[in-house]
Amino acid sequence: MSPKQFRLLIDTLGADVAKWPPDQRAAALALLSESADAQDVLRRAVAFDGQLRTPEPGLSPDRRASLVDNIMKRLDDDRDP
Amino acid sequence: MSSESSPAGIALDGRIRSWADDVIAADPDGISSDGESDTALMLRVRDGDREAFRRLVTRHVDRIVGLARRVVGSAEADDIAQDVFLKLWARRSQWEPRTGAFRTWLYRVALNQCIDWTRKRKTVPLDGTPEVPDHADGPMEICDAHETAARVRAAVQKIPERQRIAITLYYHEDLTAAQVATIMDLNLNAVESLLKRGRKSLRVLLG
Numbered sequence: 078m079s080p081k082q083f084r085l086l087i088d089t090l091g092a093d094v095a096k097w098p099p100d101q102r103a104a105a106l107a108l109l110s111e112s113a114d115a116q117d118v119l120r121r122a123v124a125f126d127g128q129l130r131t132p133e134p135g136l137s138p139d140r141r142a143s144l145v146d147n148i149m150k151r152l153d154d155d156r157d158p
Numbered sequence: 159m160s161s162e163s164s165p166a167g168i169a170l171d172g173r174i175r176s177w178a179d180d181v182i183a184a185d186p187d188g189i190s191s192d193g194e195s196d197t198a199l200m201l202r203v204r205d206g207d208r209e210a211f212r213r214l215v216t217r218h219v220d221r222i223v224g225l226a227r228r229v230v231g232s233a234e235a236d237d238i239a240q241d242v243f244l245k246l247w248a249r250r251s252q253w254e255p256r257t258g259a260f261r262t263w264l265y266r267v268a269l270n271q272c273i274d275w276t277r278k279r280k281t282v283p284l285d286g287t288p289e290v291p292d293h294a295d296g297p298m299e300i301c302d303a304h305e306t307a308a309r310v311r312a313a314v315q316k317i318p319e320r321q322r323i324a325i326t327l328y329y330h331e332d333l334t335a336a337q338v339a340t341i342m343d344l345n346l347n348a349v350e351s352l353l354k355r356g357r358k359s360l361r362v363l364l365g
Contacts, residue, residue: 089354096334128364129329129357131310133224144223144236145215148243152208 078104083115091129092122196260204250211250214260215243221331222268228314228326229272230279238275242268265331265341269323276319313363321356324349 083105090097094105108115136144194213202210222242226235245267253263314322320342327338339349 088357089350090335091329091353091357096328125357125361125364126329128306128310129325129360130332131306132330133227133307133311134304136220136223141216141219144219144239145212148215148219148240149208149212151240151244152211152247154244 078108080108080112080115080118083108084118087118087122092119092126197255200250200253200260201255203247204253206250211243211247214246218261218264219243222264225265225268225326225331226272226275228311228330229269229319229322230275231315232311234275234279238268238271242271245271262337262341265327265333269341272323273319310364313360316363317356317359321352321359324352325356325360328353 078101086097086101086105094102097105109119196214196217199210199214203214219239222239223235226238226242230238242264246264249267253260314325317325323342324338327333327341328335333341335346335349335353338344338353339346342349344352
């Protein structure tokens, strides 16, 4: 895999090599084992992926229970929302 | 199906489907700590079991509220989540375990609901959507998590709708490109193109 192909995969599928097509993973790992530039590209991509993966704050137990109760109360409404 | 070429040159059309099917088939399908899978619960729901449905809703409501926050905005997220689960209940007899994982079906219903809300809303600005206060963590954690999540959410909501959906499913929901393609009813090349363009825009927006 060339550095250009590696960068293209990063730009398209992000830094999680496990989510890349299986036939590209071995070539990417081989490049990473020998290229400091590729390692640097991956490091920066991992940081950016971390932002994109930021989880939404979870619901509090009270609010989750209230939402679930509201849904269950409305099950017999005739309309399809 | 789109005829866009793969930006990463990753796969030829002839083998995309089998790869996608393999990935979906490998989905653990939401087996929870209570030991009952989504599929098992959904089979009971199909027969009208309300307790099984309550467990499914409780298991997935945070996920759907979070997805709606990203795709539409915080102010509407609770209402969208309620409509999504009511739609699932109304259409429970249509669900077939052979047609795919429960989560795939759930995401499809949720995204269609998000798109409907976005189209109904027409001209409401997304960027200024107020935060709905709700705190599952302590004050400091809430502050940091809310600040980062709000910043990313604001950026995601500035990119085109299909890119926003693809990016949200791929990164926020941690699905594979093949799973995103199945949920969005696109081919893999089209999803890769959406991911590439979305990521490029977000890199600019998030600095």
